[in-house]
Amino acid sequence: MRYIIGIVWLCIGCMLAGCTDKKGTLDKEAAYALIKRVVAEKADHFKVEYVARENGKDVFELEQKGKKIVLRGNNGISVASALNHYLNEYAHCQYGWNASHMQLPDPLPEVKQKVRKVTPYVYRHYFNYCTFSYTAAWWDWERWQKEIDYMALHGVNMPLAMTGQNAVWDRVYRSMGFTDEDMDRFFTGPGYFMWFWAGNIDGWCGPLPKSWMESHEELQKKILARERELGMTPILPAFTGHVPPTFKEHFPEARLRQVNWEGRFDDTYLLEADDPLFQTIGNRFMEEQIRTFGTDHLYGADTFNEMFPPSEDSTYLDGISKAVYQSMAAVDPEAVWVMQGWLFHDKRDFWKPAQMKAYLGAVPDEHLIVLDLWGEEFPIWDRTEAFYGKPWIWCMLHNFGG
Missing domain, CATH: 3.20.20.80 (Glycosidases)
Incomplete structure (x- = not known):
């Protein structure tokens, strides 16, 4: 017999025909609060903006505007995903389960080109x-x-x-x-x-x-x-x-x-x-x-x-x-x-x-x-x-x- 012990399920795909999710909404206050918890004193370098879903699917964008790094999403998850993309790909940091490497560079790396990602999956x-x-x-x-x-x-x-x-x-x-x-x-x-x-x-x-x-x-x-x-x-x-x-x-x-x-x-x-x-x-x-x-x-x-x-x-x-x-x-x-x-x-x-x-x-x-x-x-x-x-x-x- 196999015991399922202390596990975390991370579903990678959703094979649903016509399944629906609640309409994308962005609570900016909640998104900013998450950014502050994750990057602490660097939070003021980020700006949150709304972007609409694409064909009913969640989307995020990442872009540089002057000295601000803009995180766009259709909800808080999308904004957080944009932040995570920046941390991983630009700042070379990682927010992990049991340990994190969050020593962000100073100054923060710039986003040279706008990034846009659309998930193919309704449910994760x-x-x-x-x-x-x-x-x-x-x-x-x-x-x-x-x-x-x-x-x-x-x-x-x-x-x-x-x-x-x-x-x-x-x-x-x-x-x-x-x-x-x-x-x-x-x-x-x-x-x-x-x-x-x-x-x-x-x-x-x-x-x-x-x-x-x-x-x-x-x-x-x-x-x-x-x-x-x-x-x-x-x-x-x-x-x-x-x-x-x-x-x-x-x-x-x-x-x-x-x-x-x-x-x-x-x-x-x-x-x-x-x-x-x-x-x-x-x-x-x-x-x-x-x-x-x-x-x-x-x-x-x-x-x-x-x-x-x-x-x-x-x-x-x-x-x-x-x-x-x-x-x-x-x-x-x-x-x-x-x-x-x-x-x-x-x-x-x-x-x-x-x-x-x-x-x-x-x-x-x-x-x-x-x-x-x-x-x-x-x-x-x-x-x-x-x-x-x-x-x-x-x-x-x-x-x-x-």
Whole structure:
């Protein structure tokens, strides 16, 4: 079994036919603030200007005007990308993940000829659920600011945003009568959130302090505000059917299936897709999340991460996929499900064409994007007729170790 540990997904391409992104807008104040954070005392040497998108695609320009270096873009990401191009190609500096070389020359090098770059890609995706457990579990706002600046400098506009989600789940289940004891048996510790979100484990290294949930809810609000002001469209989670281990104590008539993660931990519980409670819980979560964090209409949900589904029957797989999507769409008709394709690689002996077609086919094409997560090593697109016609993103896995 391969563990996805501390990884960062950087999607290089987007094979979407007719997919759309939010209209390009430039928040100059946010762009100037990023420039100041990145180049500090040299910030006054740069000027920000707006340039329109080209054929719906993000664009940046770089040009010298007198003593000023002009950074043009259709949003904050584009302006930051122009800055990064200047840093790399002219100042020979680098703003990196874990270390940076930012000793800018004095005087700053001039831009002799105007530079214009247009991205061919609508979406540039970033992060995996694991990143939030093994790499970012203990990040504070200062560290997150650096990461978001890094993302903007490198053109990322579609980041996964999982910080602070447990607070939302806590409110949803407590509104349904669940207690401290119930939630203590459900939530894992921060280093294991990924496996909790995927429905692999419950309660491991818990309980999760209330103070953690409160502080990280506030942290998530800062993260989302910064990402959005720069022009990013964050991906928030949705309901997959994974419920607390004490669910039957509160809803004795509920129909559950037990699933197990590689025989390593206790079983977890998956609510049947056609149980009315599936939509009730999914809708409540969506409503509470949008009320708390807003939305950009992109949602992540992975039902069988590194686990065998309880049935290979096409009707069952169609039903669970349809239920996950409908729990989003009932609250947000613009919802787009961003689905990790990892399950199709990890349990590839299970996911034969009939099973994949049933699972993917339950969601309308314009409301699904599949991430081909290990595309440079074990691509799925080339053995599935490009995910049987669904929109998809080619991704690369930089490392498995953080």
